[in-house]
Amino acid sequence: MHEVALCQNAFEIIEQHAKQNHAQRVTGVWLELSAVSCVEESAVHFCFDIICRNTLAQGAMLHVSTVPAQAQCRDCQRTVQITQFEAGCPHCGSRNLHVDSSSSMQVKQIEVE
Numbered sequence: 001m002h003e004v005a006l007c008q009n010a011f012e013i014i015e016q017h018a019k020q021n022h023a024q025r026v027t028g029v030w031l032e033l034s035a036v037s038c039v040e041e042s043a044v045h046f047c048f049d050i051i052c053r054n055t056l057a058q059g060a061m062l063h064v065s066t067v068p069a070q071a072q073c074r075d076c077q078r079t080v081q082i083t084q085f086e087a088g089c090p091h092c093g094s095r096n097l098h099v100d101s102s103s104s105m106q107v108k109q110i111e112v113e
Contacts, residue, residue: 003039006105007047013107014057021112026057028111035083036069037104044105060111071097 010031018026029048033039041064052058068081075094088095 003043023112025113026060028061030063030109034069070100
């Protein structure tokens with residue numbers, strides 16, 4: 001379950017930024033998942049709640065959105081967006097795509113008090 005590691009990394013980022021800004025409490029977190037990340041949103045919510053227990057982010061409202069992934073078509077050389085691994089290039093129909101999965105989950109916004 002790689003959601004645990006992803007949430008732990010996200011929490012470290014959240015905690016660092018909250019402390020840098022002298023926050024007393026984190027009240028909201030916005031995460032963005034890649035459509036091809038193979039990350040289960042329900043598992044992210046579960047893991048996030050556990051990791052944030054007894055921290056300044058305990059009880060923070062977690063907002064998760066899914067965004068298309070970027071891919072490079074090896075046949076027509078275009079950069080395209082895909083929402084699933086089985087997708088073909090919307091320009092030429094080729095399934096010869098190189099998916100950029102470097103950003104499976106990102107912290108997009110933090111709300112603090």
